[in-house]
Amino acid sequence: MVKRWMKRLIPLTAMMMLLLTGCSVEGALDPKGPVAEKQLDLILLSLGVMTLVLVVVFVLFFWVIIRYRRKPGDEIPEQIEGSHKLEATWTIIPIVLLFIMAVPTVALTFNLEQEAKATEGDMVIQVVAKQFWWEFTYPEEGIVTAQEVYIPVGKKVVFELSSTDVQHSFWVPELGGKKDTNVGGRNVNYLALEASYPGTYKGKCAELCGQGHALMDFKVIALEQPEYDAWVQKMLTPAEVTVETELGAELFEAKCLSCHAIDPGMPSMGPNLNGFADRMFIAGWLENDAENLVKWIETPEDVKPGVLMPGFKDVLTREEIDEIVKYLQSLH
Ligand code: HEC
Ligand SMILES: [Cu+2]
Known part of the structure; x- marks a missing residue:
């Protein structure tokens, strides 16, 4: 008997262990700022309480099924109904x-809600x-950007969220933790976050919002203050068009400027593309290099389903797209 359930349990355990090796401690379990740290404390507290309950219930359960197993010669035990003591215990x-x-x-x-109000x-x-x-x-600095948001380390930043x-x-x-972005300008949500260390932190849309949601x-x-200040200065001094990027800039003006501003602020x-050359990713996730840019401009739908940018595969020649890419890569 024992052998049969062992046979089933061993592969199952092995599989679970294998699955677990795929997990690494990151995200909410590896906080990089005071808000996330406090929230992790709450997660651990709840986890502790729940583990305690689980252990007590399991111990009682196994104790009862082993201790009170039916044995040969057993008679039906005394039948009781209701116990105030027990009921009070498992309610309190x-x-x-x-x-x-x-x-x-x-x-x-x-x-946290109190802190989120900007003063x-x-x-x-x-x-x-x-x-x-x-x-x-x-608003203070006069910068508009997209997909990659820069903040100084060790400073509370109030995010005003809307959609x-x-x-x-x-x-x-x-x-x-996350917070919804509501439509309409009323009902703006506030979220105060702070990064304790320099680094790049992944962000996600956490509300199913359509076809492209998974790639949003x-x-x-997060940069140290002097580097952050340098970034602000860089964003306020846009790249100049040179002889090399002139053609691309003209094409961009004709085909893309209707949706993409370049001027700071x-x-x-569509996304403001000032400083685009320094973005790590295209559309939030695809590595920002020339090859991928061509792919994005030709068929953005292949990169992000449901995207609201038209493809230019049949509108521009490959040479024209290459010129635009050259221009985009000059936008530091
Ligand atoms: C109809 C409006 C529209 C036009 C025209 C348009 N785009 Fe876009 N573009 C968008 C939108 C919307 C996005 C955001 C896509 C997303 O990530 O969901 C975008 C995203 C981008 C991005 C990625 C930006 C980022 O921050 O990651 C690049 C680069 C880009 N477009 C280049 C171009 C170029 C080059 C042209 C002209 C050949 C062009 N776009 C024409 C609407 C447009
Ligand atoms: Cu979304």
Whole structure:
């Protein structure tokens, strides 16, 4: 008997272990800022309480099935109904456990909400989520950018979240929990995050928002203050058109400028491409190099399903696209 269940259990355990080796501790479990750290504490507290419950229940369960196994010669035991003591115990213990989890959770939730309100001197970045990309506006600095948002290390940044089409959700697991972006300008949500270390942190849309949802990625890039200041200066001094990029700039103006602003601080229907040459990714996830740019301009639908940019495969020649790529790669 024992052998048969062993035979089944061993491959199952082996498979689970194999699956687990694919896991690495990252995201919310590897916090890189004070908000995410506090939230991880809550996760660990809940996990601790739940583990305790699990262990107690399992121990009792196995103890009962082993200790009270039916043996030859057993008679039907005395039948009892109701026990005030037991019922009180299994009602009160869960209530106490719930309180242990609820009090710090509710307290932190209200605390974070309080902190998220920008006060004098706080840095503010407006986030507008769109199918299927992110626009970031720095009202103080006069910068508009997309997909990659730069912040200084060790400083609270208040993100003002909204959307222009459907509901999305702004999530940077390593820096803190997510928050919805609502449509219509009213009902703006606020989220204060801070990065304790320099680095590039992955961001995601966490609300199913259409075909391209799974690829609606962005990055938060945290830099030390002097480097961050240098980035701001760079963004405010746009690249100049040279003899080499002249043709590409003209083509861009004719075919792309209707949707893509280049001037710093200028909003547009599509992403503002000022500083595009320094973006790590195209459309939030595809590595930013010449080959991929050609692919994106020709058939963006292949890179991100449901994308709201038309393909130019049949509109521009390969030579023209190469000129545009050269121009885009000069936009530092
Ligand atoms: C009808 C409007 C429209 C036109 C015209 C258009 N685009 Fe776009 N473009 C978009 C939108 C919308 C996105 C965002 C796609 C996404 O990620 O969901 C985009 C994204 C991009 C990106 C990626 C930006 C980033 O931040 O990752 C590049 C590069 C780009 N377009 C280049 C071009 C070029 C070059 C042309 C002209 C040949 C062009 N686009 C024409 C709407 C347009
Ligand atoms: Cu989305």
